[in-house]
Amino acid sequence: VSVSWYLVVSALVFSIGAGGVLTRRNPLVVLLCLELMLNAANIALIAFSRMWGNVDGQIFAIIVMVVAACEVCIGLGLVVALYRRRLPIDVDELRELNG
Amino acid sequence: MVLYVFVVSYVGMAEASHFKAPIGGGQRVLAMLFAFALFVELSIAVLASGLQAIGTDGPTVAFGFGGPEQIGRALLTDFLLPFEVASYLLLIAAVGAVVLARRRGGIHEEEQRVSAMSFLRPPGVGTMAEAVEGRTGTPVHRELGPSAGDGAAAGEPTSPRGSGL
Numbered sequence: 001v002s003v004s005w006y007l008v009v010s011a012l013v014f015s016i017g018a019g020g021v022l023t024r025r026n027p028l029v030v031l032l033c034l035e036l037m038l039n040a041a042n043i044a045l046i047a048f049s050r051m052w053g054n055v056d057g058q059i060f061a062i063i064v065m066v067v068a069a070c071e072v073c074i075g076l077g078l079v080v081a082l083y084r085r086r087l088p089i090d091v092d093e094l095r096e097l098n099g
Numbered sequence: 100m101v102l103y104v105f106v107v108s109y110v111g112m113a114e115a116s117h118f119k120a121p122i123g124g125g126q127r128v129l130a131m132l133f134a135f136a137l138f139v140e141l142s143i144a145v146l147a148s149g150l151q152a153i154g155t156d157g158p159t160v161a162f163g164f165g166g167p168e169q170i171g172r173a174l175l176t177d178f179l180l181p182f183e184v185a186s187y188l189l190l191i192a193a194v195g196a197v198v199l200a201r202r203r204g205g206i207h208e209e210e211q212r213v214s215a216m217s218f219l220r221p222p223g224v225g226t227m228a229e230a231v232e233g234r235t236g237t238p239v240h241r242e243l244g245p246s247a248g249d250g251a252a253a254g255e256p257t258s259p260r261g262s263g264l
Contacts, residue, residue, distance in 0.1 A: 002155055008146070015138035022126075051155075069192070070189060074192055
């Protein structure tokens with residue numbers, strides 16, 4: 001399988017994630033779609049890593065996973081805090097921080 | 100992923116209706132259009148790329164390429180600083196999540212304590228917990244409200260078991 005097909009799969013997963021982020025209102029689903037986008041980037045990184053015969057891309061993918069885990073951790077902490085305060089869990093309702 | 104399961108079960112199924120409630124109308128269509136356009140554009144960028152190496156299978160690599168041994172060696176020699184920084188990042192994120200989701204005393208009102216006995220026990224039996232929360236009396240007594248109860252208290256008692264503490 002040539003490298004370009006991995007990249008096409010990566011582009012497909014990234015597009016699904018982007019569409020989900022734009023259409024969904026629940027922050028949990030938005031976080032899941034963000035995860036999808038980051039994993040699409042990971043697929044591309046590992047495909048390129050295989051293309052060059054070098055493990056550096058895999059290291060980068062692992063670091064991306066770590067960052068994604070941190071981001072999800074903070075995001076879910078925010079969701080739990082919102083739930084504790086009986087605020088609506090809806091990104092359209094939570095617009096106090098906009099300009 | 101496990102964290103997702105825990106948070107979804109904590110937040111509860113009352114919010115599950117939001118899962119099926121996407122934004123309406125034009126923005127939804129526009130977002131789908133944008134996602135599709137993004138996919139087409141990325142596919143064009145990949146498939147029509149001038150990079151010759153993308154169309155090939157890549158070099159033949161040795162068996163065990165990208166295995167745990169190679170990754171571990173690379174992580175602990177060439178990428179030791181990013182490895183350590185990532186560990187600190189994880190630590191800070193864990194602490195931050197705990198701080199965010201912590202129960203704050205005094206900022207918002209105390210959460211109501213729910214025990215299984217409050218469902219099993221018939222209301223108005225005059226337990227100590229009901230007395231503390233001011234819920235003594237039968238349901239009829241509570242429907243009348245405190246003002247009606249006080250007004251009627253001068254006359255006849257509205258609840259036979261209301262003062263049976």
